[in-house]
Amino acid sequence: LSSPFSQSLRLVAPIGNRSTRGIHQLGGAVDPESSQKKRRTMLQYLSDHFYDVEFLRGYFLQNKMDKVHQKNRFRDKEWIRPDKYGHFSQEFWNFSEVPVEAVDASDCAINYEGLENLHLLKELQSLSLQRCPHMDDWCLSRLYPLADSLQELSLAGCPRISERGLACLHHLQNLRRLDISNLPSVSNPGLTQILVEEMLPNCKVVGVNLAEGLKLGPEEQPQDTDRPIPA
Amino acid sequence: MLPRVLSLGVRRGPLTRRPGTLRGGFSLDWEEKLSEIKKKIQSVLPGTSLHPLYDSSHLPPDHSDVVIVGGGVLGLSVAYWLKKLEKQRGALRVLVVERDLTYSQASSALSLGGIHQQFSLPENIHLSLFSASFLRNINEHLAVVDAPPLDLQFNPLGYLWLASEKDAAAMENNVKVQRQEGAKVCLMSPDQLRNKFPWINTEGVALASYGMEDEGWFDPWCLLQGLRRKVQSMGVLFCQGEVTRFVSSSDRMLTKNQKEVKLKRIYEVHVKMDNSVEYQPVECALVINAAGAWSAQIAALAGIGKGPPDTLQGTKLPVEPRKRYVYVWHCPQGPGLESPLVADTSGTYFRREGLGSNYLGGRSPTEEEEPDPENLEVDHDFFQDKVWPHLAQRVPAFETLKVQNAWAGYYDYNTFDQNGVVGPHPLVVNMFFATGFSGHGRQQAPGVGRAVAEMILEGRFQTINLDSFLFSRFYLGEKIQEDNII
Numbered sequence: 001l002s003s004p005f006s007q008s009l010r011l012v013a014p015i016g017n018r019s020t021r022g023i024h025q026l027g028g029a030v031d032p033e034s035s036q037k038k039r040r041t042m043l044q045y046l047s048d049h050f051y052d053v054e055f056l057r058g059y060f061l062q063n064k065m066d067k068v069h070q071k072n073r074f075r076d077k078e079w080i081r082p083d084k085y086g087h088f089s090q091e092f093w094n095f096s097e098v099p100v101e102a103v104d105a106s107d108c109a110i111n112y113e114g115l116e117n118l119h120l121l122k123e124l125q126s127l128s129l130q131r132c133p134h135m136d137d138w139c140l141s142r143l144y145p146l147a148d149s150l151q152e153l154s155l156a157g158c159p160r161i162s163e164r165g166l167a168c169l170h171h172l173q174n175l176r177r178l179d180i181s182n183l184p185s186v187s188n189p190g191l192t193q194i195l196v197e198e199m200l201p202n203c204k205v206v207g208v209n210l211a212e213g214l215k216l217g218p219e220e221q222p223q224d225t226d227r228p229i230p231a
Numbered sequence: 232m233l234p235r236v237l238s239l240g241v242r243r244g245p246l247t248r249r250p251g252t253l254r255g256g257f258s259l260d261w262e263e264k265l266s267e268i269k270k271k272i273q274s275v276l277p278g279t280s281l282h283p284l285y286d287s288s289h290l291p292p293d294h295s296d297v298v299i300v301g302g303g304v305l306g307l308s309v310a311y312w313l314k315k316l317e318k319q320r321g322a323l324r325v326l327v328v329e330r331d332l333t334y335s336q337a338s339s340a341l342s343l344g345g346i347h348q349q350f351s352l353p354e355n356i357h358l359s360l361f362s363a364s365f366l367r368n369i370n371e372h373l374a375v376v377d378a379p380p381l382d383l384q385f386n387p388l389g390y391l392w393l394a395s396e397k398d399a400a401a402m403e404n405n406v407k408v409q410r411q412e413g414a415k416v417c418l419m420s421p422d423q424l425r426n427k428f429p430w431i432n433t434e435g436v437a438l439a440s441y442g443m444e445d446e447g448w449f450d451p452w453c454l455l456q457g458l459r460r461k462v463q464s465m466g467v468l469f470c471q472g473e474v475t476r477f478v479s480s481s482d483r484m485l486t487k488n489q490k491e492v493k494l495k496r497i498y499e500v501h502v503k504m505d506n507s508v509e510y511q512p513v514e515c516a517l518v519i520n521a522a523g524a525w526s527a528q529i530a531a532l533a534g535i536g537k538g539p540p541d542t543l544q545g546t547k548l549p550v551e552p553r554k555r556y557v558y559v560w561h562c563p564q565g566p567g568l569e570s571p572l573v574a575d576t577s578g579t580y581f582r583r584e585g586l587g588s589n590y591l592g593g594r595s596p597t598e599e600e601e602p603d604p605e606n607l608e609v610d611h612d613f614f615q616d617k618v619w620p621h622l623a624q625r626v627p628a629f630e631t632l633k634v635q636n637a638w639a640g641y642y643d644y645n646t647f648d649q650n651g652v653v654g655p656h657p658l659v660v661n662m663f664f665a666t667g668f669s670g671h672g673r674q675q676a677p678g679v680g681r682a683v684a685e686m687i688l689e690g691r692f693q694t695i696n697l698d699s700f701l702f703s704r705f706y707l708g709e710k711i712q713e714d715n716i717i
Contacts, residue, residue: 112367138367141387141444163568163586164386164447170569171443191586195568 071098079104102126109134115142123149130179131157137165144171154179156207161185163192170199181207290511291470291502295326297687298500298515300474300529302329304339304451304673305665306521307458308680311373314465316684325467326513328502332471336607338523339455339673341640343557343591345448345572345582346674347390348414349440351405351714352650355671356412357695358678363445365677366454373461381457385449388582389442391428391571392715393625398576399437401714406440415444430566430626435576448572448582451673475510476501477518477533479659493544495659497533517687519663524552524604524641526666533659543658546706550652550667552604553644557593558614562632565590574715579621589635594618595670607639642670648710653679653700654686663687664702 050056079102082088100121111134118124124146129135135158143150150172155161162185169178178200186192193208297313299306310325317323334340346366348359365372370380394402402418409416418440421433463469478499484492497518503510522529530536530548538544565588572582581592594617596602602610614634622629645652645667652667665683668675678695685693692698699711 137385137387141389141447144443162384164384164388167568168387168389188586195586199567199569 099123102128104128105132106130108132111135112139112142115139118143119145121146125149126152128152128154129158130154133159136160137162137168140165141168143169147171147173150175152177155183156181157183159184163187163195166192166196167199169196172200173202175200175203178203178205179207180205287511290504290509291326291328291472291513292324292468293511294324294514295468296324296515297326297517297519298513299325299327299519299521300500301520301522301526301666302327302332302459302469303334303337303521303523304455304458304676305523305668305679306519307455307462308676309519309521309665309683310462310467310680311458311465312677312680312684313687314462314467316681316688318688321466326470326515327462327467328470328472328474328500330471330473330505332469334455336641337455338641338643339676340452341557341638342451342670342673343448343572343580343582343593344451344673345390345446347442347446347572348409348412349390349392349405349416349442349446349715351401351408352711353408353412354695354697354699355650355675355713356409356414358675358697359671360413360445361678361681361695362675366449367445369454369457373457375460375464378460381453383449383453385447387444387447388569389444389446389571390574391442392440392574393436393576394438394440395435395576396437402438402440405714414442416440416442428566428570430570430628431573432625432627434624441571454673454676470502472502472504472511474500474529474532475503478512479533493658495534496661497659517661517663519665519683520548521665523643523666523672524550526550526643526664530662530664533656533662535656535659535662543703543706546702548652548664548667548702549647549705550643550645552641554602554604554607554639555593555595555642555670556602556609556613556637556639557591558618558634559584559589559591559636560632560634561587561589562629563588564628564631566626566628573625575621575625577621579618579625581622581626590629590632592618592622594621604641607641609637609639611637643667643672644669647705648712650711650713651675651679651700652702653682653697654702656702657706 046056050059080088080092101123102125103118103121106128107130110129110132118127119142127143127146127150135155137160140155140161143153151174153169153172153175155166156179161183166180166186169175178196180186180189180193180196183189189208193205197203197205299310306327306329310327313323313325331337346359346363348356348363350356350359366383366385369383373381392402406416406418418438419427420438421436424431424433424436424439459469477497478501479495479497481493481495484494486492498514500513500515500518501510502513518533520526520529527548527550536545536547566583568583568586570583572580574580577594578597579592579594581590583589584591594613596613596617600613600617602613611634614637619629619632622632643666649669650667651669651672652664654663656662656664663683663686665679666672668679672679679697682692682695682697685691699709704711
C-alpha cells in the first residue's frame with residue numbers, strides 16, 4: 001500500500017536499481033494503472049480544496065484578472081514620487097518590465113554621465129529637465145537615442161544651455177512640444193526660437209516672448225582686443 | 232700613521248698661499264675672483280640666478296629642468312600635464328619659450344576649431360576621445376582660484392564626411408574601426424542624407440558618415456588662454472624669446488655590430504631676446520620641440536638631419552609649414568541651425584558660425600596648388616576658382632554668397648604621413664617631439680600632452696599607446712597614413 005506521494009516521487013526521480021523502470025516510465029510507456037492513480041489523486045486533492053468545478057473555474061479566472069490588473073496598474077495613475085524623506089518605495093524594483101513613459105528630472109543634479117541611463121528607456125515620451133544646474137550643450141548632444149519616442153521636452157531655466165546645444169535637438173524628429181523659456185545663456189532668444197522652429201517643423205516651440213528681443217538702441221559688446229581675428 | 236701625517240703636511244691644502252703672494256704683492260685678477268665668488272654663492276644657493284652686476288629679470292632663468300620650445304596649445308598642454316603628473320609638487324621646473332606671445336601667427340589661434348573622432352587610425356580616435364572628455368570637463372581641469380570659468384563655446388553638431396563611390400568602402404571600414412574604439416558614428420545613404428539635410432545636393436555621394444556625439448567645434452583661443460592661465464598658476468615660467476642654439480655633449484658608443492653611434496645630449500639652450508643680441512644660456516635636462524610649423528628649424532639646430540642621407544643621423548624631421556586659408560561668407564538662404572561641419576568629397580569643408588547665417592570654410596589645396604608659406608597673405612582668387620565652385624555644387628544655396636573676411640594660418644604639415652611625431656629622438660637623447668599633426672593638432676593636444684608627460688615621467692606611454700608615432704618611423708620607412716585629413 002503506497003501513499004500517493006511516494007508514487008509520484010518515483011515517477012519523477014529514478015534512482016539506483018530502479019533506473020530501468022524509471023526510464024520506461026518517463027519515456028512515455030506509462031502503464032495506465034499509475035496514470036489513473038495520478039488523476040485520481042489530483043482529483044482527490046482538488047475536491048478536498050474546492051467546493052465544485054465552477055468555483056475552480058472562478059478561481060482561475062480571478063487569478064488571470066489579477067495578473068492583468070497588476071500589469072496595468074499604472075495606466076491612469078499619477079507619477080511615482082519619492083516620499084517625504086526622499087526615498088522611493090522598495091516595490092519599485094518589481095516593476096522593471098513596465099515601460100517608462102515620462103521622466104520628470106526637474107531641479108535634479110543630473111549630468112553628462114547620468115544621461116546615459118535614459119538611453120535604455122525606449123518608450124520615453126516626455127522628459128522634463130527644468131532648472132537642472134549641470135545640463136549644458138554636451139548633455140543635449142546625448143539625447144539623440146530617444147528620437148523615436150520623445151514627444152515632449154522641457155529645458156526651461158537651465159543656466160548652461162546655449163543655442164549651440166539647442167541646435168543638436170534636430171535629431172528629435174518626433175518632438176511635438178519643446179519648452180525653451182528662461183535660458184539665460186542663449187544670446188538671442190527671439191532669433192533662436194525662430195531658427196529652432198525652422199529646424200523642427202512639426203514641433204510647437206514655447207517659452208520665448210518674441211517681442212523681448214527688440215530693444216530700443218544697439219548695445220555695445222566689449223571687444224576682446226587680444227584676439228588676432230575679430231570675433 | 233707617521234707617513235700619513237707627513238703626507239698631509241707636504242700636500243698643498245686650500246689654505247696654502249699661491250706663488251707670487253709670498254712677499255705681499257698681489258695680482259688683480261678681477262674676472263676670476265668674480266666668477267669664484269659667483270660659484271661659491273651658487274654652490275650655497277643652488278638654482279638661483281644671481282647676477283650681482285646687472286639686472287636680469289627680463290631674461291629666462293639660468294637653469295630649468297624642462298625647456299619647452301613653442302608656447303602654442305601643444306606646448307602648453309605638455310607643460311600642464313608635466314606639472315599635473317609630477318610626483319612631488321614643484322619637482323620639475325618647466326620653462327616655456329615662445330617667440331611671439333601675441334600668437335599672431337600661431338596655428339592654435341587661427342584654426343577652425345573642430346574636433347572629431349572620424350579617423351582611420353585607432354590611436355587618433357583615442358586621442359580625440361580623450362581630448363573630448365578633457366574639453367567637456369575643462370572647468371575641472373583648468374580651474375584657477377578666483378578666475379572666471381572658461382566658456383569654450385562648444386558646438387556639438389558633429390562632422391559629416393561625404394564619400395564618393397571609390398572611397399565608400401574605405402569609409403565603411405573606417406567607421407567600423409571608429410565604432411570599435413568607442414566613437415559614436417553613423418553611416419547614412421544618399422536618401423537618408425536628403426531627408427535629414429534637404430539643402431545638400433547628393434550627386435556623386437555614395438555614403439556619408441555622421442558623428443553623433445563628442446564632435447563639433449569650439450573656440451581655440453579660449454582653450455589657449457585657459458591653458459596659459461592654469462599653467463602659469465602651476466608655476467611654469469614663460470619667456471618671450473627665440474631659441475638660437477643648442478649646446479650638447481656627445482658620447483660615442485659601439486653597437487653590437489661594432490658600428491659607431493654618436494649619442495648627443497643637449498645641456499644648454501641659448502634663448503635670444505626679441506630685438507636684441509642679448510641671449511641667455513639656459514641649462515636644461517630635457518628639451519621639448521613643440522614649435523609647430525617651425526619645428527624643423529629647431530630640430531636642425533639640434534643637429535637632427537646632419538649626416539649622410541639614408542642613415543639615422545641624416546633623417547630630417549619632415550615637418551614643414553603649409554599655408555591654409557579660411558574664408559568667412561554670408562549667405563542668407565544657407566543651411567539652417569542644424570548643419571554640421573560638412574567635409575565634401577573634393578576636400579572642401581564649411582560650417583555655420585553663430586545665429587546670423589555666416590559660414591566658415593575652405594579647402595586643402597592639392598600638392599601642385601600649394602601656396603608659398605613665406606607669409607600669411609590671403610589669396611582671394613583661390614576662393615573664386617577652387618573653393619566656390621565645389622561649395623555651390625554641393626549646396627545649391629551657396630551660389631549666392633558674399634565673402635566677409637578671410638585669414639590664413641599654417642599647418643605643421645608632416646610630409647611623410649600627415650600624422651604627428653611624439654616621443655624622443657633616438658640619437659639626440661633628451662629632445663622630445665610633440666609636433667607635426669598636420670591640421671588636427673589642436674583637437675588632440677590634451678591627449679598628446681599627457682602622452683609626452685607620461686613618456687618623460689614614467690618612461691613609457693600609459694594612457695594611450697603612441698608607439699607608432701615615434702621618430703624612428705621616418706628612418707625605418709613605416710608610414711602610418713591617416714586618410715581623413717582636411
